[in-house]
Amino acid sequence: MKRPRATSPPSFSTTVKPPLTPPVTPILKQKLHRTGTPKWFPLKLTHTELTLPLTFPTGQTFRWKQTGAIQYSGTIGPHLVSLRQRPGDDTVSYCVHCSTSPKSAELALLDFLNAEISLAELWSDFSKKDPRFGELAKHLRGARVLRQDPLECLIQFLCSSNNNIGRITKMVDFVSSLGVHLADIDGFEFYQFPSLDQLSKVSEEEFRKAGFGYRAKYITGTVNALQAKPGGGDEWLLSLRKLDLQEAVSALCTLPGVGPKVAACIALFSLDQHSAIPVDTHVWQIATNYLLPDLAGAKLTPKLHSRVAEAFVSKYGEYAGWAQTLLFIAELPAQKTLLQSFSLPINKLDNSAEDNETSCDTTKP
Template identity: 90%
Template sequence: MKRPRATSPPSISTPTKPPLSPPATPILKQKLHRTGAPKWFPLKLSHTELTLPLTFPTGQTFRWKQTGPIQYSGSIGPHLVSLRQRSGDDTVSYCVHCSTSPKSVELALLDFLNAEISLAELWSDFSKKDPRFGELAKHLRGARVLRQDPLECLMQFLCSSNNNIARITKMVDFVSSLGLHLGDVDGFEFHQFPSLDRLSKVSEEELRKAGFGYRAKYITGTVNALQSKPGGGNEWLLSLRKLDLHEVVAALCTLPGVGPKVAACIALFSLDQHSAIPVDTHVWQIATSYLLPDLVGTKLTTKLHGRVAEAFVIKYGEYAGWAQTLLFIAELPAQKALLQSFSQPINKLDKSAKRKKNDTTL
């Protein structure tokens, strides 16, 4: 599985009538409150703590859509919300389009955005350990790691295996369309993510017809495996937040279609495993360029995954996954273009790193 790279949220048209039955009745029993004309409220996160283009179109989630110049919309549980940033405004604002409980939306948003974790403190700590990180962080502030619902995150990354952004988004939109329709924003349809019970009613054949290919068996197999867990699959997934990283990865790898790389993505983006490092070819290039120069020119193997992850943790500590996320984002084409105007000090650091091939620190 290659961790997807994107410059902006893909514009993908979803099937208007998926060849699947309507959502299960229990979902439809929810009482939704539609708010009419959007009213915007300030969120307690400044732009240095949350920059929307550095958080949403970066491969963490495929369910949020760009619905304005610097505006992204998506669902968090039964809440359909939009987030936006305006030039000259230091804060991020949000509006609620639809919800079962509008008063609880802000708390749900802050939880989803991992708001308890201070980026300013993390970036300061990482910058002391790594001068290159400090230079990048000056221009790429506000790149957060999300705290998604584990089932939602798991299903998205099952779709991502050996796939591209456009196709992943189509698949995720298809799965999402099985949930309760919450509303439309800027021409995009939004749904509450379907429950395990709803997903269990979808056959492998239906998913294959929808273009999922071999991933169809992973989704149906994982849904069946989760349903067999004592106490239920959702409870089992949430319980992983209390375990150590190696236990989480081992548990996730018992599910069909989940290998170490997919497990690390799920662990980092939904299970509070802040030191998880999803190792793919892009992260491998970052690691060999700046952390493991003695491995330049060698091929990434399964045996080397652990060494790469360990190198990030040694360098950045218990929140290494957050540091790796910013370094990954810095390699995206759009961000590389942005950094061109600041390239001199960064290039000097890059050349210095290459000269010190026998030194694993910068």
């Protein structure tokens, strides 16, 4: 669990720790280089293209940790990196703590951040289609959709089912600890996400003892299902990026514990399915307030999920999932307070569970 953040600069330890039990397999023919004192470099993304607090703590991933005032650290494959923003600095900076090579780490980071997609162009397009979006976007610039490793994203959202942020984070931290330890930053331990082979060595009972409850059978069942895929589970998951959205969602729903809502999250955050709309109660309220007012007061049913998704795509186009992500972020407590200070018209949702929200709303208090 995250300890209280120190006021001093983040500390960095390169101590290599022994593997936790259950045992893990060694990293495959990778020579990791630890850089010691980190050197910071500018990333080719300005704050209008990437705002860290609007991207990392918004429920897309549970593996990145806040290690500074506006600094987040995490792993991308074998690379351990940090991103930071400073007041008055228009650019985002990054440093590489541990990697197979600094250049490959930079390329992996840009890929992870979907850097080839211009938020400025998307926001301009969305604002023309929706003046309210334009007003929100003026104050919430830089909210990006990440491009995560599909296996990593899948396992995280299996942990998120009917759960709260604190427990999800503990579960994801446990799963992460099954991988290769890379280094510590500011008291946080960082690991390369475990492979399918490493995950397969943990039994359902061991996951249950770690506090996963009924989700334990979903994780072990999904790992077994992926290992049985021709060509391997990793390749099968990556192949879903080449399918249309409905085919990808249907394929994901064949895995234990994956329903349409979780499948849409995985599709949006890891499979290049930019029009995927994870339909939850909060997205439903946004839709009935602004896109489908004729359904206001109705109860969200599985039959209406597709209608909500279609309404978002009809309004915002093939990148509707990015628009929905910003509208969701606008409803988070911290952002609501900010927007209210600008007297912007925002949807007043029930705040009873907002402290436990994820961008898929798979949680409950």
